[in-house]
Amino acid sequence: MNRIPFEGVIAYPITPFDDQDRVDLPLFRSLLERLVISGANGIAPLGSTGVLPYLRREEEEALTEATLQQVDGRLPVLVGVSHLTTADTIYHARFAEKAGAAAVMILPMSYWKLSDEEIFRHYESVAQAINIPIMAYNNPATSGLDMSPALLRRLLGIDNVTMIKESSGDIHRMHLLQQMLGDDAALYNGSNPMALAAFAAGARGWCTAAPNLVPEQNNALYQAIRQNDLARAQASFTQQAGLLRFMVAKGLPRVVQAGLELRGIPSGGLRKPLLPLSADEKNTLQELLKACS
Amino acid sequence: MNRIPFEGVIAYPITPFDDQDRVDLPLFRSLLERLVISGANGIAPLGSTGVLPYLRREEEEALTEATLQQVDGRLPVLVGVSHLTTADTIYHARFAEKAGAAAVMILPMSYWKLSDEEIFRHYESVAQAINIPIMAYNNPATSGLDMSPALLRRLLGIDNVTMIKESSGDIHRMHLLQQMLGDDAALYNGSNPMALAAFAAGARGWCTAAPNLVPEQNNALYQAIRQNDLARAQASFTQQAGLLRFMVAKGLPRVVQAGLELRGIPSGGLRKPLLPLSADEKNTLQELLKACS
Amino acid sequence: MNRIPFEGVIAYPITPFDDQDRVDLPLFRSLLERLVISGANGIAPLGSTGVLPYLRREEEEALTEATLQQVDGRLPVLVGVSHLTTADTIYHARFAEKAGAAAVMILPMSYWKLSDEEIFRHYESVAQAINIPIMAYNNPATSGLDMSPALLRRLLGIDNVTMIKESSGDIHRMHLLQQMLGDDAALYNGSNPMALAAFAAGARGWCTAAPNLVPEQNNALYQAIRQNDLARAQASFTQQAGLLRFMVAKGLPRVVQAGLELRGIPSGGLRKPLLPLSADEKNTLQELLKACS
């Protein structure tokens, strides 16, 4: 098993719905194909961008299988399997492994605030049930739980928890993790507006929905970092920063869906309660897309 | 339709699980019966206390039906039907109505932060699909969304949204709502440690899991308020405040489960990732229960 | 020494300035006289309302002496002596004692966040330098420091620290202090919009600038509480709550100054950078004052 199969730009597809509120699998595959050939270094279905929490079990399974078939080994695939109960998380982690995922990503979804012990046991139980690596994901804004650096370090003690994705949006946290975990740490940044700062801090990858809209710019930022060219990275980031902020402010699936539409690419519909961007918001998005090119 | 069927102490049952992680329906009914005869003024299954988000569809349906059968008209029943998608919320709201619920409670569950418009449309869609009243529920800590007083007022403009439950735990919010909504407002407090202050501010009811453990004390507080006896209400609250704080700090289902066990009442198990209280926590709980009697 | 000389409504005068930015002592005395005969139970010059931090040493001394002379024993006087350095705090505490203050109020002003040990030593040093009681004052919003209930309890171990004023605006804090400190605790509420909830929680007094504008209403709330009449207290509070919120939102000295002006009472000017309320704000204030009567 490749313990750390990801680096660079890890692209998150949206999940498109048809008029009857059903997942549109053919459209999903065509949107996915755009990401695969965009220059991204990895593919991550069923994340926040893919509205995982809004899906039913059979939909998740169909999307997992469709992704692995479509990608067909061209890039490593990171499948989101976060669920509220430990049992459901294990179920979907096993499904993803069987389907061929390189790793699974797990956010400790909370309704009740979980204790550190509860979170640890949750990861441990899932880890024991599969043989592929796990990316532990910290995102207080969507999960309602903020995993401390100390807890994340403890999670890395579980054999196949090998990667950490940080989306708290706090650069101090990223620095602290980098320092606590050392050079071996496989840290990934999930906060789009912090893309430059996180790379500067040493993040190994950037988990992002932006390649659905501006893949060249996203890749250019990563290439500048790889080439140790801070000035170029700064210029690249400045160009796309407005869009990255807007994506987070308005919600990734909503902005990606509208952005694809503005570019003339069929993007399907959203599942309610999510609503399309308003006309004003679409105008703003249009301007921000122009600023990137 | 009784537009405002609730007042006073509204009691929340837990959902017990057996060794196989299955909902233990007979035990649920026996725990429910304790609440029905405890002096509470209403019963609310499938709330946070009942770990609604951790349940599968068929489990929710079984619990809803079991509740209505067991209560059998002795008290009004408020069924929690909060789901992430609008479609699922409608499905369960209709089910609850058919089963005989007096009203449904809806928390705007978020994964993506919803806009005010998205929240409004969500409630409106559910309201149009049923003919019983809705209690809109604001609980930023568990839902990740904080509905402003202005949005709550807008929701009350939907015909069968008639009640508001506030669990932000901020007394200023309760005062402001009371003032904005006037005497007609049916405001309910869902923050246990704010029980006295919310009643003093004019709340019509107290949504609480505490009657699973100390129903006499909970009822006594409400009776003192009804009799306009602040000094007695204060004394009653002071007696139970430690327990109420502990329940919130450690999680309602975990504390109720442990508290029943301490009292020698079969309480079943929790669904993972939730874990039982530690030995130390149980000792603390034991002391807090003693302080109430 | 009367260790707990205050209860009920403790009124805070503003400090008026003349055209030359000098303290207008005659006007101060006339505004102070209004408070003394308003029915308040205590007088507290040189608080936030009196813009203590904006004053020079000689101005503080003049205001302290003017207050004690004008009140002339009719009510107990609580002089604010909060300063950034321990040496300055001691200097002014001694001055207040000599002038005849019943007690001094001390907020642990911070620029650098002080440790608990630094705060404790600060109070201890002042306490040892005087023979009148000290009211320890917690107000995170103005001081930048939030003293925990544990620290406040430790402060009460200093012989002449006998009273606590809480202005964090969090009702849970008030309940917790009440419980930790027991019946002997002399707790005062400094958050105007929490006046009802704090009295309901057992606060002994209400530190407020509101009697400059609506003393009858403030006194009526306290009388209802003393008579254990919650319904009347609630009605009284509801009447004045809009004004109390506005006073906090716009700043006590600015609102009192404008409110006196609206009532045709000479109120002097503010010291810059403070600016008078805008015309719109004055209109709102006018409405809120009407609502109180």
Place this chain on the structure above:
Amino acid sequence: MNRIPFEGVIAYPITPFDDQDRVDLPLFRSLLERLVISGANGIAPLGSTGVLPYLRREEEEALTEATLQQVDGRLPVLVGVSHLTTADTIYHARFAEKAGAAAVMILPMSYWKLSDEEIFRHYESVAQAINIPIMAYNNPATSGLDMSPALLRRLLGIDNVTMIKESSGDIHRMHLLQQMLGDDAALYNGSNPMALAAFAAGARGWCTAAPNLVPEQNNALYQAIRQNDLARAQASFTQQAGLLRFMVAKGLPRVVQAGLELRGIPSGGLRKPLLPLSADEKNTLQELLKACS
């Protein structure tokens, strides 16, 4: 007038006190001289590090004059003149200009939360009274006021407000300011643990007390940035990050005082309520200093 006289590392001296709590001017000058020859690009007395708010008027004047005499034109000097009242701020800004300061730094000290209009008028009044540039300083943690990017942009419309120092510690804020203000913006970072991220975001300078202890490391970070060598900047930052975090956590004057002492350099005493670091804290600091070398 040089409108933007600062770039790179701007070093902040502490203010040492003698046994009698008097400013020790000879010691101040000797500590200052260490900074001048340390390779720093500018000197900034009477900042937070210099405990400006704890000083008396005559002490401020003496420190201002001593600084300008000692530096003697070798580096540009930025004098802190932040005061609660507009009148006092003007007084000290004029004093600094007369003494030869290249610019003054102004934090909008609040006791009462100031409105945007009050803050704007405050800066405008000071700006009109002097002929040297002003660095507007945003530091919510110490001032209690958070100036929005929109307000900062408005302040830059005042003729001699030409520089902005940001210490909110939020990298998103730095990026947003950079984007809103464009290439002309003279942005300085005042958050030590954000030194790398802020330079990566385009900050022109780093306002820091760290050169009192580890000037070579601070300068090395800046040189790596100037040479567009991100990898070296990252390595340099990682080496000193632990110390930088500790300095902020424990308070700049306390840590600098203890660190000088540990290095065998006379550092004087602190003014109460500030207390020296504890023995444990000194041990930690010793380790952190070692890690830098």
